[in-house]
Amino acid sequence: MSEKELYDKLKIVVKEKALKYTKQRELILGTIYNSKIHLNAEQIHKKLTISNKDDQVGIATVYRNLLFLEETGLVLSISLDNSLKRYEINRHKHHDHLVCIHCGKIVEFINQNIEKEQEIIAKKHNFKLLSHTMHLYGECKACSKIDRV
Amino acid sequence: MSEKELYDKLKIVVKEKALKYTKQRELILGTIYNSKIHLNAEQIHKKLTISNKDDQVGIATVYRNLLFLEETGLVLSISLDNSLKRYEINRHKHHDHLVCIHCGKIVEFINQNIEKEQEIIAKKHNFKLLSHTMHLYGECKACSKIDRV
DNA sequence: ATCGATGCAAAAGTTTTGCATATAC
């Protein structure tokens, strides 16, 4: 999905709800889209503060729009152990996360065997499975080469 | 593991580190042990405030000891989506969590097929797997019977 | 012109820290 396609989606969502398409909304969504890493609220705000000297975005607006974007399904959040919520664009391809505990690198993956097992587990315990999160924590190749105390 | 065995473990850990065995440490650990549900810091503090009218435990002491107990491996914490860290006694039986999104009920489970797949995934991406969390969110049997708007 | 969105600052909620005192050893 291109950046423009994403903004078009936002425009549709906003119109459907009879809300307004603002520069700030677009900037926040664009910041998430253009980041190689999963940013948290404060990091998004900082990026905007640096890149948009002229047109400042308040931290409250960032929080309000992150809630909004998550509600609409345009973005997803992940809560890793010991860190704040981080945000990613919802590409509607479900995936789980493999995280390097040293450098924070995140690899997205999906495994159908695990997805199937999860359904079986839920069924066994009489739960209707609605969603799940799976986070694998480890040491990536690059970080394994660095000596640590 | 009985409550007494748990306190004995705490005594050993404390002695090893040349630290002190205090009533507060025991009370906090005991509160986690005796709770049927996974409590967060504030809930632990509240329980102690109610049950120990005579011998009050400060919230700072709760936080300091939760960190300490986690460091020593006596307790584990879980970070569920949209909620504060919750604590459980470390029974050294690794497990994952199935959570009811309505009532908060938590079922612990372990599935060897998934554990194996996780290793394979990490290897494929050149990660050394160190730990993981898996949280399945759903609706438990009891809650499925309640009409919701 | 209207009503939602924004920025600011204040408030709320959660966790950490400094310091004097208490207490385990």
Add this chain to the structure above:
DNA sequence: GTATATGCAAAACTTTTGCATCGAT
């Protein structure tokens, strides 16, 4: 007696909210 642990209050950090104003429609 000594050093760690505690309680309290203050501070730090993260997120939410109230309100006047701005701006999209």
